[in-house]
Amino acid sequence: MKIEVARNAGFCFGVKRAVQLAFETARTSGGPVHTLGPIIHNPQVVAELERHGVRAIADARHIRRGTVIIRSHGVHPDVIESLRRRGLTVVDATCPxxxxxxxxxxxxxxxxxxxxxxxxxxxxxxxxxxxxxxxxxxxxxxxxxxxxxxxxxxxxxxxxxxxxxxxxxxxxxxxxxxxxxxxxCNATQIRQRQTMELAQRSDLMVVVGGRDSANTARLAELCKRVGQPTRSVETEDELRTAWFRGVRKVGVTAGASTPAATVQRVVRRIRELTTGKTKAEGRRRRGQ
Ligand code: SF4
Missing domain, CATH: 3.40.1010.20 (4-hydroxy-3-methylbut-2-enyl diphosphate reductase, catalytic domain)
Structure with missing residues (x-):
């Protein structure tokens, strides 16, 4: 079975920039660091940031001190003004x-x-x-x-x-x-176009991304519009062998908030499932 990954699958420019800024702020900031809402719609990245001391807080009023990172979606101008008025340091990761x-x-x-x-x-x-x-x-x-x-x-x-x-x-x-x-945004248009083209030459589409990610959901919707069977997963653990029976070519695409490493793990797991290998065998072969 052939697997083709969409050329622009994964992080877009704005998300990559926001995530890098968050890790950088965690490294360089002295006090507590927060993001106003999850930095991206991807629970794995949010958990990784938390391990580095960056907490996602939904309500700005609950942040008392330290640094607040504004995510790529941006926020209402009143929110930024109120954070600054309260003496908090604002790192603006709003996508340009x-x-x-x-x-x-x-x-x-x-x-x-x-x-x-x-x-x-x-x-x-x-x-x-x-x-x-x-x-x-x-x-x-x-x-x-x-x-x-x-x-x-x-x-x-x-x-x-x-x-x-x-x-x-x-x-x-x-x-x-x-x-x-x-x-x-061009990144969205390009990703959507490439996903639809890939769906046209595939028997099954696997869309990788957070469940709360609107752009990931949109990619799945477009694949279905092309008329292809489509499966959405957040991680490789959700893949099922039965999905790939009789499939000659599977297309893999990912939302703008999906890390490249997650896409790679999904592709690897599809290979393991369709060649009958267990996860442990796959890890042994890769020397992990
Ligand atoms: S998809 Fe959104 S965050 Fe990504 S580059 Fe475009 S506008 Fe920026």
Whole structure:
């Protein structure tokens, strides 16, 4: 059985940068270090950071001293302001592409437009974007929304091109003065395109990533849209031999928050399962 891994599977630029910053801060900071929410949607990386003394705290009000790392999704500007006011050190690991979207939201608001954000309302990046977009901003998530005649449109960075275009077509019927910022991140587009191409030449797709990772879930959704059987796993331990019966080629892809080492372990385990080797045999062969 052939195994092909998608070319851009795993950490994207922004996530890699945020994780590196977190480990670096753990090494260099004197006091306690926290991340505001898990640094990425990957429990294994979060656990590893915890072993290095970095704790994920959901609510900023519970952090009393030390350093707070802002994750790649960014946060509402009021949160950063309040952390600084309380004397905490802020390490901003917001992805530069997300910062670009935040600036676009502030610029559109500055033009006196109602800002429309295409994305998932509860996603932390969108919650943060809304802070820059102003009180009268609205979020478009497939369902119709009431908008003004003069609007500014941008999107959550991980929205697909198709969804963004569909949203723009809908707004075109309601508003006549529209300023558009394309804030979709290239890393997402490339990963999605390569995953769909790989799904087309595979009999089965295995999507690797945290269960809470929206972009990982999106990759699985796209594989299914191509019409391929798709399995989602967080780690190699969830793989089952039965999935690979009769499969000649398996494609492996991974969300932007999945470490390369996890992808490699999944590929190795698929090989072991499909060649009838046990995990222990595999480890012995690799001299571990
Ligand atoms: S997907 Fe794009 S915007 Fe999001 S963290 Fe990665 S590089 Fe940044």
């Amino acid at each position: 592409f997300v910062t670009k979207a935040q600036r676009a939201a502030a610029a559109l608001r500055g033009e006196g437009r109602q800002v429309v954000i295409v994305g998932e309302p509860r996603h932390p990046e969108v919650v943060a974007l809304k802070g820059y977009a102003g009180r009268d901003s609205v979020i478009f998530n497939h369902q119709p929304v009431r908008i003004k005649n003069r609007i500014g449109v941008l999107s959550q960075t991980t929205v697909s091109e198709d969804d963004f275009v569909r949203a723009l077509l809908a707004f075109g019927k309601q508003a006549s003065d529209i300023h558009i910022f394309n804030t979709i």
